[in-house]
Amino acid sequence: MARGRVRELLVEGGRWAVVVSFSVALAFPFYWMLITTFKQDADLYNTANNPFIFNLKPTLVHLQVLFRDTMYLRWAGNTALVGALVVLITLVLSLPAAYALARLTGKWGERMGIAMFLTYLVPPTLLFIPLSRVVALLGLQDTIWSLVFVYPSFTIPFSTWLLMGFFKSIPRELEDAAMVDGLTRFGAFVRLVVPISISGILTVVIFTFTLVTQEFVYALTFIAPERNQMVGVGVPTFLIRGDVYFWGELMAACLITSLPIALLYNLFLDRFIAGFTVGAIK
Amino acid sequence: MAVVETKGLTKVFKKGELGAVNDVNLTTQEGEFLVFLGPSGSGKTTLLRMIAGLETPTSGQILIGGQDVTHLSPRERRIAMVFQSYALYPHLTVYKNIAFPLKAQKVPKEQHKQKVEWAAGLLGIEKLLHRKPRELSGGERQRVALARAIVREPTVFLLDEPLSNLDAKLRTSAREELEQFHSRVKTTTIYVTHDQVEAMALGDRIVVLHQGVVRQIGTPKEVYDDPADTFVATFLGSPPMNLIPEERDIVGFRPEHLLPASLISPDQRVSMHFHFSHEEYLGAERILYGSLADKRFEAKDVISRLPSRVEASFEPGSIVEFAVPRNELKFFDRATEKRSEPRVISWQ
Amino acid sequence: MFYPAMIYVLAVIGLPFALAVVYAFSDIKVGSVGYHFVGLQNFKSILHSATFLRALYDSFIFTVGSQILVLVGSTLLALALEKKFRGRGLVRFLMLLPWVAPVSIGAIGWKWILDSLYSVINWVLVRVPIFHLDKFNPPQWLGEPALAMASVIVVHTWRLLPFSTVILLAGLSAIPKEIPEAAEIDGAGFWRKMFQINIPMLLPILNVALLFGIVFTFTDMTVVYILTRGGPYDTTQVVPSLAFFTGVLGGDLSEGAAISLFMVPILVIVAYLMLRAANRSEVT
Numbered sequence: 004m005a006r007g008r009v010r011e012l013l014v015e016g017g018r019w020a021v022v023v024s025f026s027v028a029l030a031f032p033f034y035w036m037l038i039t040t041f042k043q044d045a046d047l048y049n050t051a052n053n054p055f056i057f058n059l060k061p062t063l064v065h066l067q068v069l070f071r072d073t074m075y076l077r078w079a080g081n082t083a084l085v086g087a088l089v090v091l092i093t094l095v096l097s098l099p100a101a102y103a104l105a106r107l108t109g110k111w112g113e114r115m116g117i118a119m120f121l122t123y124l125v126p127p128t129l130l131f132i133p134l135s136r137v138v139a140l141l142g143l144q145d146t147i148w149s150l151v152f153v154y155p156s157f158t159i160p161f162s163t164w165l166l167m168g169f170f171k172s173i174p175r176e177l178e179d180a181a182m183v184d185g186l187t188r189f190g191a192f193v194r195l196v197v198p199i200s201i202s203g204i205l206t207v208v209i210f211t212f213t214l215v216t217q218e219f220v221y222a223l224t225f226i227a228p229e230r231n232q233m234v235g236v237g238v239p240t241f242l243i244r245g246d247v248y249f250w251g252e253l254m255a256a257c258l259i260t261s262l263p264i265a266l267l268y269n270l271f272l273d274r275f276i277a278g279f280t281v282g283a284i285k
Numbered sequence: 286m287a288v289v290e291t292k293g294l295t296k297v298f299k300k301g302e303l304g305a306v307n308d309v310n311l312t313t314q315e316g317e318f319l320v321f322l323g324p325s326g327s328g329k330t331t332l333l334r335m336i337a338g339l340e341t342p343t344s345g346q347i348l349i350g351g352q353d354v355t356h357l358s359p360r361e362r363r364i365a366m367v368f369q370s371y372a373l374y375p376h377l378t379v380y381k382n383i384a385f386p387l388k389a390q391k392v393p394k395e396q397h398k399q400k401v402e403w404a405a406g407l408l409g410i411e412k413l414l415h416r417k418p419r420e421l422s423g424g425e426r427q428r429v430a431l432a433r434a435i436v437r438e439p440t441v442f443l444l445d446e447p448l449s450n451l452d453a454k455l456r457t458s459a460r461e462e463l464e465q466f467h468s469r470v471k472t473t474t475i476y477v478t479h480d481q482v483e484a485m486a487l488g489d490r491i492v493v494l495h496q497g498v499v500r501q502i503g504t505p506k507e508v509y510d511d512p513a514d515t516f517v518a519t520f521l522g523s524p525p526m527n528l529i530p531e532e533r534d535i536v537g538f539r540p541e542h543l544l545p546a547s548l549i550s551p552d553q554r555v556s557m558h559f560h561f562s563h564e565e566y567l568g569a570e571r572i573l574y575g576s577l578a579d580k581r582f583e584a585k586d587v588i589s590r591l592p593s594r595v596e597a598s599f600e601p602g603s604i605v606e607f608a609v610p611r612n613e614l615k616f617f618d619r620a621t622e623k624r625s626e627p628r629v630i631s632w633q
Numbered sequence: 634m635f636y637p638a639m640i641y642v643l644a645v646i647g648l649p650f651a652l653a654v655v656y657a658f659s660d661i662k663v664g665s666v667g668y669h670f671v672g673l674q675n676f677k678s679i680l681h682s683a684t685f686l687r688a689l690y691d692s693f694i695f696t697v698g699s700q701i702l703v704l705v706g707s708t709l710l711a712l713a714l715e716k717k718f719r720g721r722g723l724v725r726f727l728m729l730l731p732w733v734a735p736v737s738i739g740a741i742g743w744k745w746i747l748d749s750l751y752s753v754i755n756w757v758l759v760r761v762p763i764f765h766l767d768k769f770n771p772p773q774w775l776g777e778p779a780l781a782m783a784s785v786i787v788v789h790t791w792r793l794l795p796f797s798t799v800i801l802l803a804g805l806s807a808i809p810k811e812i813p814e815a816a817e818i819d820g821a822g823f824w825r826k827m828f829q830i831n832i833p834m835l836l837p838i839l840n841v842a843l844l845f846g847i848v849f850t851f852t853d854m855t856v857v858y859i860l861t862r863g864g865p866y867d868t869t870q871v872v873p874s875l876a877f878f879t880g881v882l883g884g885d886l887s888e889g890a891a892i893s894l895f896m897v898p899i900l901v902i903v904a905y906l907m908l909r910a911a912n913r914s915e916v917t
Contacts, residue, residue, distance in 0.1 A: 008356065014823055021713035022724060025706070029791065030727040032742040033734075035753065039745065047751065054753045100638035107635075115635065121904050125646050126852030128873035129896055132880040132889045133652035134645075156645035159638050217735045219855045220873075224881050235735040239859055250745050257742050261734035268733045269726050272799065339814050360820040372811035376833045385829075389820035433819070 033261065039254035040065055047250060065251030074230055075256050078237035081147050085233065086215040088151045093158045093211045094204065100159070101166030102192055106175070116167050123160040127220040135224050149225040150218075150233065158214055162207040169203030170196065206271045213268055216260075234260050287350030287440035287473060289313045289336060294345035296331050296497075304343070305331045307497040316471040320488035322478060324520065328497035329477045330445060336475065337366050337443050350440055360389070365434035366443040369450065371426045373418035379405075379429050380414040386437045404436040407469070423451050424459055431463075435470060442474040448483060460486055481521050485509070493517050511615075512537075515622040518615065524572060526615070527587045534625060535617040538609045540572070540590035545597055546608040554608035557632045559589070561599040569593055578604045579632065656890035663884035675891040684867055685892065688875040695786060695857075695871055696850045702790040703846055704839065707797035712831065714798070715805045732795035740859035743788045747774035747860070778868035781861050785869050789856045793849060797842040804838030805831070840910055844903050851899050872896055 038054075039047065041061040052058040069075050104116045134153060135144075143149035173196060181191040197204070222233040229241050238256045242249050289312070296306040306328040313319050321329040334340040336347055338359035347355045354362050365386070374382050383401045392400070405411045408428040418426060427447055434442060447463075448456045464487060467474055478484055484491050485505040493500045493508055493516075501513035512518035512526070518537050519525040526537045546556050558578035565572040573589040576582075589607060591597075599605055611629075618625040660671050679685045710728070714721065731739055746753055755771035758764050766772070774784045808831070816830045854873035857863060863870035863878065870878075872895055880889015 010358075010823065018713045018716070021709055025710045025713075025794075026724050026727045029731055029795065032739060032746060032791075033730050035746055036742050050751065050756070054751070054756050096638040096641055099634035103634040117908065119639075119642070121907070122642055122646055124848050124900060124904060125650075126848065126873070126896065126900075128852045128854055128876060129893050129900075130646065130649040130653065132876065132886055132893065133649040133656060135881065136652070136886070137649060153645060156642055159642050163638060213733065219735070219737045219858075220877070223858075224877070235737045239737045239741040248745075250748075250751075253741060254745060257734070257738045260738055261730065264735070265726070265730050265733040269729060272725075272729070337818055339817070359814075359817045360822065364818060366815065366818045368811040368815060370809055370811050372809065372815035374812060374816070374830060374834075376836075385816070385821070386819035389816070389822075389825055437820075 036254040036258040065255045069252045078234040082234045086212045089154045092155045097163040101163045105170035120164040131224045158211045169200045290348040292346040297343045318489045320484040322484040323494035327494040364441045365439035367430045367447045369446040371430040404432040444476045524588045537615040540588045542613040543589040546606040556608040559607035653890045688870045692871040698786040699789045711801035736855040800842045
């Protein structure tokens with residue numbers, strides 16, 4: 004009787020040890036961003052101080068500097084604008100593509116879908132050199148338009164793949180019924196399929212947006228001027244002067260950038276996973 | 286072989302809510318085939334899972350072979366279980382599926398081959414040993430699950446609706462096989478089902494459960510002919526027993542006993558006016574739908590089940606004299622819905 | 634309806650890819666005019682360059698090292714998180730942060746944690762007596778070759794672990810709960826259940842997580858770029874970051890393009906394996 008109980012306790016204890024230690028390790032940098040954001044410089048840059056606590060009074064000065072004296076808000080605005088435009092382009096192109104793939108019968112639809120998904124694996128580091136020339140030729144260099152142009156190349160494949168899954172789950176009879184009732188195929192798509200898949204579309208919007216905020220390589224390559232930067236490049240590049248890192252401001256910027264994205268993302272996580280694991284779970 | 290016994294077994298999933306299983310006391314007999322029968326939500330599967338050790342009881346005791354196993358883990362109980370989905374290990378071949386309990390129980394390796402072949406032979410699946418579960422049909426999967434259960438000669442067999450994933454035709458033959466299988470191995474078996482036909486066909490005794498409470502334990506004949514309460518009376522039998530409120534009592538009679546009055550000798554029958562509405566012809570029998578015409582029954586619906594050899598035709602809307610043999614009337618207390626003493630009644 | 638999307642993607646992926654191949658066989662530099670075909674000359678010079686060979690070596694160390702850590706860590710974490718418990722939502726949120734935050738942002742956070750002077754890790758380590766660390770000369774996490782590589786691997790692992798974990802969790806939840814239960818009744822103990830039932834059943838999905846992980850690691854330059862810029866002395870330089878420094882900052886487009894083409898074989902192999910995995914799951 005005792006043996007089973009003891010083993011159960013051991014397993015539970017092990018589970019908790021794993022969960023707690025991993026959570027702490029994974030979240031620690033964000034905790035560190037938080038505490039650094041509110042520390043005075045004199046507190047930060049004193050090796051004698053215990054870094055885990057506030058040795059001097061907490062301060063808002065880093066936040067003030069970040070918002071008043073740096074281009075952080077401008078970068079955030081650029082990011083939001085690029086994100087919105089890329090979302091728009093992605094939806095316009097991938098909605099019909101996904102629908103067509105979902106309704107293609109036989110092996111073909113499946114194959115095209117997988118081919119589409121595989122292009123998502125093509126990394127920016129493979130293409131940034133020729134693309135920087137293309138961008139220059141088009142006169143988009145150093146502007147956010149270069150990113151609006153390039154980013155859909157990886158958001159469309161992923162969104163098409165996700166949306167395809169959603170559309171496939173809508174029974175064909177529903178559209179047939181709508182068409183029997185007098186709608187055209189296009190009408191059935193716009194008036195029936197799109198409203199039904201609204202949660203799927205919302206998921207795609209969120210993920211396209213987060214993919215845009217997370218991209219680093221293209222933004223670093225195509226855009227030089229400080230004022231045209233995206234948040235992901237501007238923060239680690241322009242909050243540093245030469246060799247001097249403004250850690251307070253840097254960490255404040257990191258924290259403010261990460262949290263909203265993380266919160267949004269968390270809401271839609273389950274659908275996102277479904278996209279990655281289609282076919283592998285059976 | 287061993288006897289399973291539960292004492293005051295109770296499971297409450299959420300505090301403050303009604304228990305899924307409430308104060309269940311039962312004892313199997315040596316080598317018996319015991320069936321837990323009840324509608325979904327009756328607690329039959331929870332009860333089985335507690336006996337298996339997959340669910341911890343809130344209170345009460347479980348004894349297997351006289352030993353208190355309430356706090357033992359499933360692996361220490363020496364039981365075998367066949368799940369509704371069969372739960373075959375999808376990444377292992379049939380051979381390895383059957384050998385898994387032997388390995389897990391540290392049976393010496395030399396014996397594995399011989400034991401697996403014995404179990405496979407018993408169920409006629411020797412030819413499938415190198416297949417993976419996904420290459421098997423439903424019936425074959427069931428046999429593999431049974432072989433895996435039997436291979437280490439458990440003291441008790443637990444089966445959780447093992448036939449419900451099979452199509453109707455296969456189900457009948459699988460049921461027969463299961464019967465023969467049990468008569469060969471004679472291991473104490475507990476079988477959970479919601480299908481009364483299965484329960485009647487397979488069970489030495491049936492435990493009827495409703496809302497986590499045992500309503501009746503008895504042989505198939507006892508639970509059918511002598512239901513302990515109105516729930517058992519209506520849950521078993523199809524169409525269900527007719528129940529007519531009558532003063533302090535409820536009077537019940539099975540549809541097959543409600544016949545045209547001329548078929549029952551006058552001194553044994555209780556007659557009534559049957560207001561015939563429509564019928565279903567089912568080949569061997571006819572199901573007649575109607576109501577009691579006498580005003581005091583408030584047009585209570587009743588059903589009659591007439592063998593097709595009785596040739597009689599009825600006009601929809603007509604009132605015909607029907608009757609029930611007096612000794613086929615069951616009486617239930619109107620307040621408690623439990624069986625009560627039979628009385629002499631006359632409805633005409 | 635499918636074509637607009639396909640044309641867009643092909644134009645922005647296919648054309649530049651072709652262009653990369655064209656560049657790799659030329660001597661084109663930033664600002665140069667005209668096109669001179671030079672055959673395999675770029676590839677020859679790359680293969681003779683110690684820097685490139687070092688980067689290739691580092692890329693493999695970086696990929697293999699972080700993938701081993703990610704697989705072991707995420708399997709452990711996923712198994713621990715499988716059961717529902719109070720606060721699971723919060724744990725999931727905390728755990729996901731590294732994956733969701735922009736890479737460059739997470740990496741800069743680590744740069745502060747690993748700072749040469751104010752590293753919180755060193756602050757703790759010098760106060761633990763058993764390590765016998767010199768208080769005035771603590772480990773330079775990003776300044777010594779072996780430590781720098783270890784740091785880059787750990788930070789990348791930190792970033793990929795959540796992704797791998799959620800994929801494995803999805804895989805775990807797809808295992809019918811009767812199967813581990815059946816194993817328990819059949820007499821399997823904790824370890825047997827783990828290694829003969831749960832983990833083998835997770836293998837297909839582990840496979841997928843690994844393939845994604847390889848792509849995301851072998852082609853990533855962000856962590857290296859932010860933390861070490863490939864240093865010290867190119868000891869953490871990986872293939873993509875070398876391509877960046879050569880082709881973009883150095884302006885040598887042809888050689889940069891040739892370097893980045895060395896990632897293609899890896900990508901092709903991974904794509905092939907993924908297709909095979911997808912096909913196999915259709916059969917079952």
